[in-house]
Amino acid sequence: MRPFSHRLQYPGALLALGTLFILIPLISRVALDWTHPYGLLSDLAIGCLLVALLHQRSWLLSVPVILAWCVFILGTAELVSAVGRMPELADLHYLTDAQFVSHSTQGSGLSQPLLALALGLAIVVYLVVRWRQSGGARQRFSPIWLVPGIALLIGHAALQYRNPSEADQWLQFNLTHKLLAESLSSAQLRVEDWVSSDLPSSPADISDLTQLDLNGTPLLKQAGAARNVLIITLEGIPGAYLDASRKAIGSSYQQNPMPRLSEWAERGMLTPDYVLHSHQTIRGLYAMLCGDYSKLDSGTPKGVELLNNPTRSEQCLPAQLRENGFSTHYLQGAGLRFMAKDQIMPRMGFDKTLGRSWFKNKPYLEFPWGMDDKAYFEGALGYVKQLRKGKQPWMLTLLTVGTHQPYSAPPDYLERFPTAKQAAIAYLDDAVADFLQGLERQGVLKDTLVMVTSDESHGIEKVRLASAWGFNLILAPEQKQLPSLKTGTYGHVDLAASVLDYFDLPMPADIAGRSLLRDYSSGRPIMSYTNGLLRQHDGQGTFIECDFRKVCRRYASAGFIADSARYLGRESGRPARLISQRAALLDQSLQTGEVSLRYQFANRTPIQLNSTAGDDWADNLVGAQYLELPKGTQTTVTLKIRAVRMDKHGARLQLKTKEYDRDVVVQIPDLPLLTADRPVEVSFVFDNLDTRKAFSFHLLGQGQGSIEITDFSVISEHREDQLIAAKRDKDEVGLQAQ
The missing domain is CATH 3.40.720.10 (Alkaline Phosphatase, subunit A)
Incomplete structure (x- = not known):
């Protein structure tokens, strides 16, 4: 057997990877005052795994992973600094959107420029070291290298189970670990559903959340004096x-x-x-x-x-x-x-x-x-x-x-x-x-x-x-x-x-x-969903919180908002599932039972255009944002715009579509030049093979004058036969490409 010193190849590259995946996250966590033991353990575990996986790997694998890692680290720091929450999977779409980032940081720039600089320098050092050490024989990857990282992850999970913390998510996980834990929990829930699918279950009841309760003692003896x-x-x-x-x-x-x-x-x-x-x-x-x-x-x-x-x-x-x-x-x-x-x-x-x-x-x-x-x-x-x-x-x-x-x-x-x-x-x-x-x-x-x-x-x-x-x-x-x-x-x-x-x-x-x-002489149930956590208080001293992994924990708490609460144990199985079912039923309070979804966003109000190209968010001309288009539907969009006052050069219009605030490809026809005597009328259709969430339309206009949107309708209907054909065509194209 070779001595270890001989088997350890490319120490410079290994040191650069360690700096990028372990040292910088740990230092930044301390600098940001996020020094929770679980967070430090999470950084160390994921860092060890990534170093083991990428050392001596090809450029095609290592560079994209490194760039994604830097986006995760910097994106987490920026979002926590801005709005006090950790990114969710949906947020990853816009953390890499340059226009969104520039708009959101307008006037103040990055809140953590030193972290961005450190990550950038670490990438440069790694690339230089790899380039100088290229050409040698690569060492075969051994699964034994993953053992330290896996052991640390298991230790993190065991500590979470035995002594769960109420600290914020970013104090206990880095983003990579959070996404990994979320995926594993989802898979576990699917297995549980499959195993227990034949067991009877009582439907969730939300009457205690949706009722009007005026049984309390009035504070005023008669109607208020204000007008x-x-x-x-x-x-x-x-x-x-x-x-x-x-x-x-x-x-x-x-x-x-x-x-x-x-x-x-x-x-x-x-x-x-x-x-x-x-x-x-x-x-x-x-x-x-x-x-x-x-x-x-x-x-x-x-x-x-x-x-x-x-x-x-x-x-x-x-x-x-x-x-x-x-x-x-x-x-x-x-x-x-x-x-x-x-x-x-x-x-x-x-x-x-x-x-x-x-x-x-x-x-x-x-x-x-x-x-x-x-x-x-x-x-x-x-x-x-x-x-x-x-x-x-x-x-x-x-x-x-x-x-x-x-x-x-x-x-x-x-x-x-x-x-x-x-x-x-x-x-x-x-x-x-x-x-x-x-x-x-x-x-x-x-x-x-x-x-x-x-x-x-x-x-x-x-x-x-x-x-x-x-x-x-x-x-x-x-x-x-x-x-x-x-x-x-x-x-x-x-x-x-x-x-x-x-x-x-x-x-x-x-x-x-x-x-x-x-x-009121008694408590009442109440629910909330913020920072990726679904919470419920039953009004009788029990508070339940379900995290991104669908793990629910019970606490003893007199009210909903409290500085601390006594941990009672995990909530699992059907009782835990009822909490998400109650939330889902509350979400359906406005559903009318119609199969199709129909929205009209035109209001016929004159809109003054900008003379230069606009920003996708601040200068959006239509309010069709954050829609959910169900799986298995076909969406038809109809757009009609006329000029109210327009110079001879007319107006140039552009319609964009985004999902979670990131551009997505939908076959939208180019909008023709809008002139005083030539309105714009277009209609197009696209399929939703999977559910689209936080789907937004962004209509931008550039010209001298004002316009009126007379029609902006979005209709999603179930078209099973057409969608099956569309999916078949898509699969055939993919096979031909392979």
């Missing part, structure tokens, strides 16, 4: 940012990023144990305004499905208030077309739906998504002043945008805070506090029910459940009759019922939830 409703929605703000919320649950989070809003919270009724059911603005708005759970997965948002369900939309809070004599208004700082809010909000019952183009006051910052928070609230204060001149009671819903990635703030704020995110939060804190003071000066607080909340949570590192931790602050004329802290577990699903209960108005048939204006 108006103002809902202030702050982009991405967690409940942990309010001092009273932190103290109420005994949070270990010590920072105080919003001191002025915390002072206002002392003056009102604050609900600390307040659950956000999902990520994404349109989902949060739907849950809070329509008294229903937003989808607990990444399927088509219910707000979009609301466009096909007029009966359910009539039960949303704005429609109900309008039915009872209120004028209803929605005002946001961003443009309205993205996610079709220009159509969804009117469908919910808003008389007026206004976005970025409404504001005439000059912004203090150039922000890619819309108005900065100070300028936004100054405009909103003027809007409230105009509403108060009328005799009709009103409802106004506000949505900020300044604390959305990329975070931006004035120079003096950026100088005072270590990160742009912290500066943006402080800027919002001052802006919303000044707005509330302005409302008080106008006398609004004397005759208006004011609710301050957030659409979603951008999360906080190392704070348990921060991605699902929201808040609800109520300022009412009869404040002395209300407690300063509202006990009990509530969520966005309760907001609509609470407003209707305050005014003692009739409750629609399908609205769910409890009223924040009542005290």
